[in-house]
Amino acid sequence: MHLRLTDEQKMVQKTIRRFVEKELIPLENDVLRNEREGKPSLPPGKLKELQLKAKEAGFWGINTPEQYGGADLGQMMMAIVLMEVSKTFVPFSFGGSADNILYYANEEQKKKYLIPTINGDKKSCFAMTEPGAGSDTQNIKMTAVKDGSEWVLNGEKTFITGGNEADFVMAIAITDKQKHQETRGREGVTCFIVDREMGWKSEYIHTMGEWGPAGLVFDNVRVPEENILGELHKGYNLGLEWIGFARWIVGARAVGAA
Structure with a gap:
C-alpha cells in the first residue's frame, strides 16, 4: 500500500x-x-x-x-x-x-431544507453542545415535550458554529426522560429541524478570532411533528455522525494550516 x-x-x-x-x-x-x-x-x-x-x-x-x-x-x-x-x-x-445528517431528511424535508441549503438559499447549523454538558448527550438538559401535533422545545445550546447566521437549526433535545436516563443518553433524544421563525434566538459569543459561535435559546419554541429529522428518540446516532464528520474536517484543515 x-x-x-x-x-x-x-x-x-x-x-x-x-x-x-x-x-x-x-x-x-x-x-x-x-x-x-x-x-x-x-x-x-x-x-x-x-x-x-x-x-x-x-x-x-x-x-x-x-x-x-x-x-x-x-x-x-x-x-x-x-x-x-x-x-x-x-x-x-x-x-x-449541506450537513451530512441533513441527507437523512425525508422527501418533503429535502425539498424544504436540503435542496435550498445546497443551492445556497438557506443556511443551517447543528446544535447539541450545552453549557455544562458539552456534546455529552447523557448530560444535556434541553427538552422537547409533545403537545398535540407539535413539540415544545426549551433549553439552551452553546458554541454553535454558524448559529448567528442560520435560517434553521438541527437541534438535539430529550424526548423521553426515562429512556434517556436508562441508556445514559444513547436513546430518548431526538433531532428536530427548527426554523428561526419558530422563535429560537441566537446570541453572539465573542472569541479571539472572527469565528463568532452562537448561544441559542429556546423558550417554548413549538415545532411541528413533521420536522423530526430521522427517527423519534434516535437522535444520538445522528449527533455522533455529525460530530465524527466535523472532527474529520477539522483534522484536514489543521494539517493544511500546519
Whole structure:
C-alpha cells in the first residue's frame, strides 16, 4: 500500500492551490484590517462571489452527491481540497454542500431544507453542545415535550458554529426522560429541524478570532411533528455522525494550516 497521490488528485490539488493563491491570499490584508476594526472578515457578498468563481472551475459541492448537483469527489479529494484552502486564514468554504445528517431528511424535508441549503438559499447549523454538558448527550438538559401535533422545545445550546447566521437549526433535545436516563443518553433524544421563525434566538459569543459561535435559546419554541429529522428518540446516532464528520474536517484543515 502506498499513499502517493494519483494523477487526478494531483491535478485537483494544483487547481485548488492556484485558486487559493490567486483569489484568497491577496485578500489577507483586507481580512486582518476588517477584523481589527470589528467588521466581518469579508464584505457581504464576497464569499458568494468567490464560491461562484470556484463553481465555474468545477468545484461546487465537493462531497455532495451528483444527484444534487455536486462534484462528489470523495473523502480523499475533499481532504486534499481542505488542506489547500486552509493554507490561508481567509474564511472560505466551497458552496453546494449541506450537513451530512441533513441527507437523512425525508422527501418533503429535502425539498424544504436540503435542496435550498445546497443551492445556497438557506443556511443551517447543528446544535447539541450545552453549557455544562458539552456534546455529552447523557448530560444535556434541553427538552422537547409533545403537545398535540407539535413539540415544545426549551433549553439552551452553546458554541454553535454558524448559529448567528442560520435560517434553521438541527437541534438535539430529550424526548423521553426515562429512556434517556436508562441508556445514559444513547436513546430518548431526538433531532428536530427548527426554523428561526419558530422563535429560537441566537446570541453572539465573542472569541479571539472572527469565528463568532452562537448561544441559542429556546423558550417554548413549538415545532411541528413533521420536522423530526430521522427517527423519534434516535437522535444520538445522528449527533455522533455529525460530530465524527466535523472532527474529520477539522483534522484536514489543521494539517493544511500546519
